Amino acid sequence: MTVGPWSLLAIAFAATYSWRVLGVLVARRIDTDMAIFEWFGCVTYALVGGLMFKAIFFATSELATVPLIDRGLAFAAGMAIFTLSKRSVGAGFVGGVAVFAGLALWRLGGV
Amino acid sequence: MPDKAAVFLRGARDCIGAPALALAAALTGYGVMARDNGLDLTVTVVSVLSLWGLPAMMTYAELVGASSGPVLMAVTIALINIRTLPMVVAALPLVRNGRQLKWTHFIYAQFISPTNWAQIAAKQGELSAPERPPYFLGFSLVMWLCVSLGTVIGYEYGVALPAFMGLTLLFLTPFFVFLMMSTGHRSGGRWAVVIGVVLVPLAMFISAEWGLLIGGISAGTIGFFLGRKAPSVET
Numbered sequence: 104m105t106v107g108p109w110s111l112l113a114i115a116f117a118a119t120y121s122w123r124v125l126g127v128l129v130a131r132r133i134d135t136d137m138a139i140f141e142w143f144g145c146v147t148y149a150l151v152g153g154l155m156f157k158a159i160f161f162a163t164s165e166l167a168t169v170p171l172i173d174r175g176l177a178f179a180a181g182m183a184i185f186t187l188s189k190r191s192v193g194a195g196f197v198g199g200v201a202v203f204a205g206l207a208l209w210r211l212g213g214v
Numbered sequence: 215m216p217d218k219a220a221v222f223l224r225g226a227r228d229c230i231g232a233p234a235l236a237l238a239a240a241l242t243g244y245g246v247m248a249r250d251n252g253l254d255l256t257v258t259v260v261s262v263l264s265l266w267g268l269p270a271m272m273t274y275a276e277l278v279g280a281s282s283g284p285v286l287m288a289v290t291i292a293l294i295n296i297r298t299l300p301m302v303v304a305a306l307p308l309v310r311n312g313r314q315l316k317w318t319h320f321i322y323a324q325f326i327s328p329t330n331w332a333q334i335a336a337k338q339g340e341l342s343a344p345e346r347p348p349y350f351l352g353f354s355l356v357m358w359l360c361v362s363l364g365t366v367i368g369y370e371y372g373v374a375l376p377a378f379m380g381l382t383l384l385f386l387t388p389f390f391v392f393l394m395m396s397t398g399h400r401s402g403g404r405w406a407v408v409i410g411v412v413l414v415p416l417a418m419f420i421s422a423e424w425g426l427l428i429g430g431i432s433a434g435t436i437g438f439f440l441g442r443k444a445p446s447v448e449t
Contacts, residue, residue: 108252108254108257109257110284111274111277112264112265114284114291115265115270115274115287115291116264116265117288118287118288118291119265119266119267119270119291121292122292122298122302123298123299123323123324124323126303126306127315127323128315129303130302131313140297141400142434142435142438143296143297144402145403145405145437146431146434146435146438147269147293147294147296147395147434148395148396148403148407148410148434148437149410149429149431149432149433149434149437150290150414150426150427150430150431150434151272151294151391151395151430152406152410152411152414153410153412153414153415153430154272154276154414154426155272155388156392156410156411156415157415158276158388159385159388159392161415162384163279164247164384165384166384166385168381169381177385177389178389182393190397192397193236196386196389196390199389203382204379207377207378207382211377211378
């Protein structure tokens, strides 16, 4: 059985809004430093980080037409700037995207 | 009594600029990606406003693109967005006016995101308790408008852009989210990302249906215990 995007969105919304409602209800009674929240944080970092890494390097989208070396260079440059700039998302983001755009422009014969 | 309309407009004005631009750019990439995954425009915009968080949105688009089932969607999004619980717990006292539970708190809860939470936290000293709700709503409504606009622009015009720009938009959003996932203050979170980039794609190749969850939970748990073994105080 195939479930359409709207039904899947309703499910996704229910899954996320229930946490928000629960957050409102327990706001005064919960200790957010509990180890279980740290574990959930780690699972999110791993799951979403891994999924995004896959979306970049094992892309099924148009991104797959970009040579792997270009994606790797842009990614590495962005992460290097991020690390050297005391973990500034803005700096790493601009650096990585600039390298990617530059390489894409060069490959497509724009310069 | 504060002039609510003036405080609301002040919140709106504070959002116009860097926060709105950065979010609109990231969401332009989401628009391109959602179209690439076969979503229509309405469902794409509604997904932005209802899920209200890039990690969940990107995961939603990828899972729809991969024709995943409802159970995988529910479990994955619930796991990813459980982080909204402590966020709401931490942010609500900064947003509400008084401790008594009101129905409006359930609306504020939907608006809360890391961006406006950081903003309202930074403005704590400047705003009196009755000024917080209108300021927060003004800031958040501009956020809603900008991210919706960014999404529509990406979706509608992403294909009309010069090829190198279209490709860059497809790279930009997953890279931005990846960077956000790398900002964990504790070493456990950092280990989790490093192990996740290996385990998650590997597990997904082995099982297209459950690999994401199995890889994510395994890598997160290993990272969590590595972090416990060598706690880091680095920020």
